[in-house]
Amino acid sequence: MIPTITTFGWVPEFARGFVRDLRPRWAFEEVGQCYRVDLISDSKSPEHRRLQPFGQVPTYRDDEVAIFESGAIVLRIAERAGKLIPVATAPRMRALQWLAAALSSVEPYVMALAVNDIFEADREWSKARHAKVVDDLKTRLTDLEAALGDNVWLDGDEFTVGDLMMVSVLGELRGSAELAYFTRLAAYIGRGESRPAFTKAIADHMATFEAPAAS
Amino acid sequence: MIPTITTFGWVPEFARGFVRDLRPRWAFEEVGQCYRVDLISDSKSPEHRRLQPFGQVPTYRDDEVAIFESGAIVLRIAERAGKLIPVATAPRMRALQWLAAALSSVEPYVMALAVNDIFEADREWSKARHAKVVDDLKTRLTDLEAALGDNVWLDGDEFTVGDLMMVSVLGELRGSAELAYFTRLAAYIGRGESRPAFTKAIADHMATFEAPAAS
Numbered sequence: 001m002i003p004t005i006t007t008f009g010w011v012p013e014f015a016r017g018f019v020r021d022l023r024p025r026w027a028f029e030e031v032g033q034c035y036r037v038d039l040i041s042d043s044k045s046p047e048h049r050r051l052q053p054f055g056q057v058p059t060y061r062d063d064e065v066a067i068f069e070s071g072a073i074v075l076r077i078a079e080r081a082g083k084l085i086p087v088a089t090a091p092r093m094r095a096l097q098w099l100a101a102a103l104s105s106v107e108p109y110v111m112a113l114a115v116n117d118i119f120e121a122d123r124e125w126s127k128a129r130h131a132k133v134v135d136d137l138k139t140r141l142t143d144l145e146a147a148l149g150d151n152v153w154l155d156g157d158e159f160t161v162g163d164l165m166m167v168s169v170l171g172e173l174r175g176s177a178e179l180a181y182f183t184r185l186a187a188y189i190g191r192g193e194s195r196p197a198f199t200k201a202i203a204d205h206m207a208t209f210e211a212p213a214a215s
Numbered sequence: 216m217i218p219t220i221t222t223f224g225w226v227p228e229f230a231r232g233f234v235r236d237l238r239p240r241w242a243f244e245e246v247g248q249c250y251r252v253d254l255i256s257d258s259k260s261p262e263h264r265r266l267q268p269f270g271q272v273p274t275y276r277d278d279e280v281a282i283f284e285s286g287a288i289v290l291r292i293a294e295r296a297g298k299l300i301p302v303a304t305a306p307r308m309r310a311l312q313w314l315a316a317a318l319s320s321v322e323p324y325v326m327a328l329a330v331n332d333i334f335e336a337d338r339e340w341s342k343a344r345h346a347k348v349v350d351d352l353k354t355r356l357t358d359l360e361a362a363l364g365d366n367v368w369l370d371g372d373e374f375t376v377g378d379l380m381m382v383s384v385l386g387e388l389r390g391s392a393e394l395a396y397f398t399r400l401a402a403y404i405g406r407g408e409s410r411p412a413f414t415k416a417i418a419d420h421m422a423t424f425e426a427p428a429a430s
Contacts, residue, residue: 009217053362054320065308068313076308089404093280093291100284103315105269122354125340132338141268147268 002036003028003062003077009054010041010209014118022170022205023070024077028116029197030164031081039208042149071103071165078161083179085161098154098162106144107169109137114172134178141178145185159195217243217251218243218277218292221266225424229333236273237420238285238383239292244412245379246296254423257378263361278385286318293376299329300376313369313377321359323354349393360400367406374410382407 007021021037028035040048044055051059052068060066060073062080067073073097078084086092116133120126144166148154153163170189173179179186190197222236235250243250255263259270266274267283275281275288277295282288290311293299301307331348335341359381363369368378385404388394394401407413 010259015315049361050282054316054358056320062381064304067308067312069312069319071315071319072312075311089279092285093282095283095286096290097284098256100286100318101269102316104284104322105271108326111323113326120347120349123344125344129340129344131340132335143264146264186314 001061001063002034003060003080004038006038006040006048006059007208008043009041014109016206016209017174017202018069018172019057020168022201023063024058024060025166025201025205026073026168026198027077027084028159030159030195031083033077033081037208052085067202069143070168071099074161075099084159084164084189086158090160091155091160094155095160095162098160099165101123102162102165102169103192106140106166107172109133109140110169110172113137113176113178134141137178138181141182141185145182148184148188153188153207167198186188216276216278217245217249218275218295219251219253220288221253221255221263221274222272222423223258224256225331231421231424232389232402232417233387235383236318237416238380239273239275239288239414240416240420241379242289242292242376244415245374245410246292246294246298248296251424285383286314289379290314296302297380306370306373306375309370310375310377314380317377317380317384321355321381321388323386324348324355325384325387328352328391328393335380352355352393353396356397356400358396363399363403368403373387374407378407382413 005021005024008019011019024035040057042048043052043057043120048059051056051066056068058070058073059068060076067076075085085095112133116126116129125207130170151157152157155162156167167189170179170185171193177190193202218237220236223234226234230387239250255272257263258267258272263274264270266281271283271285273285273288274283275291277291282289282291290300300310331341331344365408368374369381370377382404385394385400386408394404408417
């Protein structure tokens with residue numbers, strides 16, 4: 001079977017470009033693996049929860065493996081292809097370290113801003129809390145920018161699953177004012193998002209929402 | 216060299232039992248690997264930031280690998296020992312899926328409660344926001360409990376890095392009222408924390424803070 005991911009057939013306009021199927025799509029394009037997409041309308045259905053207990057997307061399956069969690073999915077695509085992840089132990093573990101850092105040390109702060117400013121915008125605390133959420137995020141971005149330094153990618157010259165995930169996470173700040181303070185990080189995101197594989201992935205992701213509904 | 220982790224030599228009493236060096240300590244004990252601990256007092260120092268750009272603990276090094284991020288460290292300890300992670304591709308990827316789920320899909324909600332109720336306790340929004348943070352956490356715990364079902368461990372009968380990380384993350388709720396609603400999850404945490412390797416790991420972790428300071 002062709003590796004298959006599950007994601008939404010429709011999302012509100014503000015969410016387009018931000019759904020996490022973008023991550024496996026990008027990984028597939030990087031390694032040159034064709035793939036199928038199963039579109040669903042209700043991620044909270046009992047059927048979907050059998051694949052993804054939290055009622056989210058994406059999920060992934062191939063001949064051998066059926067999993068959820070974008071971090072594990074991207075790793076599976078990379079390992080299956082023997083690309084995007086170094087073979088030698090030390091750089092391999094550093095790539096996995098950056099993958100974990102994107103998900104554990106950076107994304108919670110990016111998501112906290114989205115939650116406060118979008119999903120909790122009508123709550124009584126949202127305005128008062130905004131500055132604290134931004135401060136926490138900026139602390140993380142300052143540290144990350146220092147770690148990146150003058151490197152092209154996080155671990156030097158080789159683009160890995162760690163960069164794919166970090167650029168994906170930071171990309172969730174697209175359109176936010178906070179990134180303007182971080183010129184090196186913005187350039188790093190720009191390098192990631194100008195890769196042909198990303199360009200193809202996001203075009204296919206966006207095309208999902210432009211297609212006429214099947215009759 | 217003996218694998219070595221870096222962590223704090225002292226933390227305030229409320230943080231004892233919760234510092235993330237507990238995760239690699241537990242993994243080391245599970246696989247039967249002796250290890251060294253380098254105690255530091257200032258995780259924000261330039262020297263430490265060269266090992267951990269976000270100024271946190273733990274860090275890890277062995278003969279081949281030097282990394283941070285508890286998720287990557289626990290995976291390194293497991294892979295180096297050839298234990299705690301299945302060899303066959305499908306169950307191996309499911310173990311990595313649960314490791315990622317612990318860090319990406321559960322921990323942010325556990326940490327949000329700690330941040331709101333402890334670190335932001337004196338902020339004007341803390342009390343008003345508490346119920347929302349608890350609701351979000353309970354939604355995740357409900358889904359996780361349903362996924363666990365009647366299993367002993369998340370993927371069935373075998374304890375993996377996925378369980379080690381999930382029990383570690385859920386263990387941060389120790390002493391919180393929220394867990395009382397989730398009897399299966401509480402029993403799962405209990406099974407994890409009653410493993411001899413965990414008992415030894417947390418005893419060694421706590422002993423750090425009881426030792427008289429070196430003169």
